[in-house]
Amino acid sequence: MSFWDQALEIARVDLRIERRVGDVLRIVLPFAVVALLVFPLALGVDLSAVSRLGPAVFWAIGILFGMQIALRHTADDRPERRDLYSLLGVDPSARFVGRCLSGSALMVVFLLVLLLATVVLYSPDLPEGWLLPVLAGLLLTAIGLTELGTLAGEVTAGLRNRTTLASLIVAPLALPLVIGASQTLESLARHTGILRWLILLVATDLALAVAGVALARPLEEASR
Amino acid sequence: MAAPIVLHDSGVTLGGQMVLRGLTVSVGPGEVLGIAGPNGSGKTTLLRLLATLVRPDRGVGHVLGAALGTSEVYGVRPQIGLIGHVPAMIGELSLRENLEHAIRLAGADPARIEPALRVVGLDEAAHRKVETSSQGMLRRTEVARLLITQPRLLLLDEAYSGLDYFAQELIDTLIDRATRDGGAAVMVSHDPRHIAERAGKVLNLYAGRLEPVT
Numbered sequence: 001m002s003f004w005d006q007a008l009e010i011a012r013v014d015l016r017i018e019r020r021v022g023d024v025l026r027i028v029l030p031f032a033v034v035a036l037l038v039f040p041l042a043l044g045v046d047l048s049a050v051s052r053l054g055p056a057v058f059w060a061i062g063i064l065f066g067m068q069i070a071l072r073h074t075a076d077d078r079p080e081r082r083d084l085y086s087l088l089g090v091d092p093s094a095r096f097v098g099r100c101l102s103g104s105a106l107m108v109v110f111l112l113v114l115l116l117a118t119v120v121l122y123s124p125d126l127p128e129g130w131l132l133p134v135l136a137g138l139l140l141t142a143i144g145l146t147e148l149g150t151l152a153g154e155v156t157a158g159l160r161n162r163t164t165l166a167s168l169i170v171a172p173l174a175l176p177l178v179i180g181a182s183q184t185l186e187s188l189a190r191h192t193g194i195l196r197w198l199i200l201l202v203a204t205d206l207a208l209a210v211a212g213v214a215l216a217r218p219l220e221e222a223s224r
Numbered sequence: 225m226a227a228p229i230v231l232h233d234s235g236v237t238l239g240g241q242m243v244l245r246g247l248t249v250s251v252g253p254g255e256v257l258g259i260a261g262p263n264g265s266g267k268t269t270l271l272r273l274l275a276t277l278v279r280p281d282r283g284v285g286h287v288l289g290a291a292l293g294t295s296e297v298y299g300v301r302p303q304i305g306l307i308g309h310v311p312a313m314i315g316e317l318s319l320r321e322n323l324e325h326a327i328r329l330a331g332a333d334p335a336r337i338e339p340a341l342r343v344v345g346l347d348e349a350a351h352r353k354v355e356t357s358s359q360g361m362l363r364r365t366e367v368a369r370l371l372i373t374q375p376r377l378l379l380l381d382e383a384y385s386g387l388d389y390f391a392q393e394l395i396d397t398l399i400d401r402a403t404r405d406g407g408a409a410v411m412v413s414h415d416p417r418h419i420a421e422r423a424g425k426v427l428n429l430y431a432g433r434l435e436p437v438t
Contacts, residue, residue: 006329009328009329013314013317013325017314081312083312086277087304088329089331224272
């Protein structure tokens with residue numbers, strides 16, 4: 001079985017499990033929408049300020065809950081399943097790519113629904129031509145967060161306090177994604193050009209992909 | 225034909241504790257080795273060492289010609305079949321889905337899934353979720369996987385435990401297939417009676433050391 005066939009098979013099964021368990025869409029997403037709803041109430045700001053805050057709140061909640069999704073996605077990786085994959089001859093890099101594919105698909109759906117909820121709840125003042133740049137930023141952020149979460153899951157596999165450690169790894173490394181994603185819309189509004197922010201997101205995604213693929217085998221071996 | 229398993233003075237340390245020490249054993253083509261030992265004696269770690277999933281930190285060892293602790297083991301892993309005491313299955317999937325997933329990843333022919341399910345007596349119950357299946361049904365699903373992938377080296381951890389007579393015969397079939405063409409099998413159990421009938425040679429594992437049965 002080729003590298004890509006293995007990656008796609010792992011992604012397919014991950015998505016089937018998500019369809020049944022509904023961790024992301026039935027548990028995390030409703031909480032994120034509720035957070036979106038209570039944010040302006042907690043601040044006690046007027047309606048015009050709420051619409052100005054909309055994009056910032058969207059990215060803050062999106063990335064915060066997105067990190068949670070990325071980490072949950074790898075937390076259920078039991079040692080027996082990892083051993084089975086090894087004995088079936090699955091390339092650890094293909095496993096990393098497969099998990100990133102399924103995680104990114106879930107993350108894109110999550111962020112799209114959250115974006116829709118932001119538009120409905122906040123009626124934000126969006127600059128002209130906002131949709132495509134926001135969708136591009138959203139897609140690149142989703143991929144980056146998933147890669148980061150998957151990589152953190154691999155680094156901490158087999159460790160006792162893996163959930164805490166993974167969060168500590170993800171939080172600082174997510175900074176380029178947070179900056180790139182939030183500045184895309186900000187720059188669009190200020191007409192200062194969004195290309196450099198999209199390049200930052202692409203570069204981060206590529207760096208994480210290269211690190212994940214290259215380190216997959218050594219990390220898997222070290223986790224035993 | 226080279227011996228499928230050769231260990232010379234091999235040892236394994238896990239978490240700073242020496243779990244296995246001074247292991248010297250050879251399992252030739254067509255042989256079945258039985259290892260008996262009490263709980264905590266290192267049986268599961270020994271099977272994981274032979275499955276190339278744990279590295280030895282002393283001595284030398286070869287499994288199916290690959291030197292343990294080197295990258296050579298990646299190539300022989302698909303020829304190793306392990307049935308551990310915890311089934312390697314995804315709880316949210318059905319038995320059939322688990323089997324299909326493993327068979328696709330192994331690159332084996334999916335057309336062999338239905339016949340294998342019939343052989344292990346699961347053709348009617350394969351739609352059941354892992355979470356709601358008995359230990360025996362999980363074992364049978366693992367046996368079906370190994371019937372399809374046909375490993376050259378079979379590693380069985382308490383393989384007969386919790387199985388009815390028919391399912392125990394399936395384990396025997398697996399062993400026969402693995403050893404028929406120059407492969408080998410290693411069975412571990414806390415009860416030597418479970419393995420004495422099938423194994424040509426039985427050793428005791430006590431505090432991480434292999435000893436002849438007295």
